[in-house]
Every structure is written in C-alpha cells, then in structure tokens.
Amino acid sequence: MSCESSICQVRATVMLYDDSSKRWVPSGSDSPALSRVHIYHNPSTHTFRVVGRKLQADQQVVINCPIIKGMKYNQATPNFHQWRDPKQVWGLNFSSKEDGATFSKAMTYALDAL
Numbered sequence: 001m002s003c004e005s006s007i008c009q010v011r012a013t014v015m016l017y018d019d020s021s022k023r024w025v026p027s028g029s030d031s032p033a034l035s036r037v038h039i040y041h042n043p044s045t046h047t048f049r050v051v052g053r054k055l056q057a058d059q060q061v062v063i064n065c066p067i068i069k070g071m072k073y074n075q076a077t078p079n080f081h082q083w084r085d086p087k088q089v090w091g092l093n094f095s096s097k098e099d100g101a102t103f104s105k106a107m108t109y110a111l112d113a114l
C-alpha cells in the first residue's frame with residue numbers, strides 16, 4: 001500500500017450478489033460480520049480502490065476493488081449501495097445512514113476525479 005491514503009472509512013457488511021441463487025451473500029467467510037471499509041487514493045497512479053477488512057480479530061480482507069472511471073454507483077436505499085465490476089455486483093450494507101452518506105460522498109469524489 002505504497003503512499004496510498006484513506007479518503008474515508010465506514011462500517012458496513014460487504015455483500016456480493018450470487019446470480020445463480022439470486023441472493024446477496026456476505027463476502028468472506030460465511031458469517032455476515034461488519035467490516036471497516038475504506039476508499040484509498042494512490043496519488044502516484046491517480047487511482048482509487050475500495051478495501052474492506054472484517055472488524056473481528058482475523059481482519060480478513062473482504063473487498064479489494066478498483067474504482068473504474070465511469071462506474072455507476074447505485075444508492076438503492078440510504079443504507080444499501082451497490083455497483084458492478086466486470087465479474088460481480090458488490091453491495092455495502094452500511095451500519096448507519098450517516099456511514100452511507102460518508103461513503104457515497106467519497107465515492108462520488110473519486111468517480112469525479114478519475
């Protein structure tokens with residue numbers, strides 16, 4: 001993580017949409033646990049990515065997703081935002097509406113800066 005800086009950190013359960021079962025499943029090991037989710041900015045490569053780690057002891061990385069120029073960020077509800085990457089659909093179930101607002105402000109900033 002050379003010279004990357006965090007432009008926001010929120011708490012959310014990171015979800016992935018399972019097309020076959022048509023259900024949202026928590027990313028990482030099965031228990032849908034809260035994670036600390038950051039948006040990191042790398043000024044040298046002028047890139048941004050979403051990185052999330054479980055709050056519990058193992059700090060498992062549950063999302064490490066580049067923010068792609070032109071990506072559509074959908075605020076389905078105040079607490080549940082989502083976006084597509086080439087392979088899958090990510091969903092963040094925020095622990096509060098405020099965290100959702102914080103994250104969407106930083107995501108919008110990143111998308112505007114790309």
Ligand SMILES: CC(=O)N[C@@H](Cc1ccccc1Cl)C(=O)N1CCC[C@]12C=C[C@@H]1CC[C@@H](C(=O)N3CC[C@@H]4C=C[C@H]5[C@H](C)C[C@@H](C(=O)O)N5C(=O)[C@H]43)N1C2=O
Binds near residue numbers: 015024072073083089
């Ligand atoms: C064109 C396009 O890609 N469109 C995407 C959305 C999008 C638009 C534009 C840019 C990018 C993206 Cl990604 C889309 O529509 N997609 C992406 C895959 C799934 C879905 C398709 C259909 C269903 C229908 C309903 C909704 C859904 O899933 N919603 C609604 C809120 C609600 C909130 C929380 C979660 C909760 C964690 C568990 C569960 C629960 O509440 O039990 N749940 C939900 O049910 C959650 N869908 C979708 O989001």
